[in-house]
């Protein structure tokens with residue numbers, strides 16, 4: 001972040017007290033910070049605190065009170081390498097979404113050409129309200145990066161989603177945006193992750209041990225390298241933090257198929273990391289199946305093969321990457337999956353290898369490509385493994 005110019009917008013939320021720490025964290029990383037406050041932000045934290053920390057007078061009004069000097073929102077908007085609005089109240093989100101330019105912060109935002117990061121903070125019901133969600137959706141569609149609030153105890157003492165993300169994490173997101181090579185900028189990548197659940201009755205399902213860790217690591221790395229990520233996730237308890245990741249939650253293989261088929265035509269590549277159930281029960285009981293003394297037979301029918309379906313509609317400039325989780329004849333099985341599903345390359349991981357496959361934080365992979373190339377990697381964290389896979393993706397996309 002050395003030398004990066006950050007305009008930090010602070011709005012009227014109790015989380016404004018965290019902005020002091022945020023400024024310090026940015027400055028510690030070598031950034032220069034100019035604070036812009038809305039009038040109500042000054043009720044929560046004083047401009048004196050903020051100007052003492054940044055070494056620059058806070059900008060809040062269009063005109064300086066003493067001499068009537070005009071503060072140019074255009075100059076500030078052009079000066080910034082990034083604008084960060086933290087905390088962003090529901091009121092300011094609404095104004096930004098609809099272009100209501102009645103204060104210095106929103107006018108700055110409207111004239112800002114740099115990437116904008118927005119960290120909302122509000123009570124859980126305000127955050128969940130459809131109007132707030134619609135405003136966030138609009139702001140996202142304008143290309144802004146939304147830093148999702150965390151769950152926890154709120155100022156109201158209620159528990160829920162609405163706490164502004166911690167300052168250190170905000171700095172990490174902004175600095176990773178600058179630090180990473182943005183080789184995947186303007187690329188859209190679809191990633192599947194986690195297991196699928198195939199319902200037997202209202203309380204039981206057929207599933208598998210996938211935790212989603214590998215797929216989520218891939219999503220994070222692609223986003224850090226500038227991609228717009230469409231993450232289609234089966235039922236997992238993981239959170240997505242990077243603002244460039246849009247998440248679609250699904251449960252069954254059919255739901256995953258529907259989401260991926262909808263998203264792939266607009267994508268440059270898809271990485272199929274999910275452990276999809278190959279079969280589902282033919283019948284789904286409406287009510288809980290009661291125990292009795294007889295044997296029970298479950299008839300299973302095949303699920304759609306999502307990767308194979310993409311392989312059929314794939315355009316020449318699109319890339320399709322699959323995974324193979326094997327227990328025996330590993331390379332042979334992986335190669336035949338790559339052929340059958342029309343993949344460009346396949347990532348083989350083995351259940352025989354300690355520290356690889358389901359649930360653990362590490363993985364050991366071999367990448368097999370269409371052109372006969374084979375590359376084997378050592379045991380690494382799933383984030384590092386994701387880095388190796390994304391390097392290969394970048395190479396195959398000729399970026």
Ligand code: PMT
Pocket residue numbers: 192193194209210211212213214215253272273274275276277278303304305306307308321322323324325326337349357358359360
């Ligand atoms: O989630 P983790 O706990 O981190 O574990 C990661 C992982 C082990 C799940 C992951 O690394 C992995 O190997 N994922 C693929 C597992 C799998 O289902 O492999 P497969 O060999 O059965 O399927 C081959 C490929 O076809 C995969 O890309 C799979 O996503 C895809 N597939 C399979 C079946 C189906 N109906 N549709 C598909 O798209």
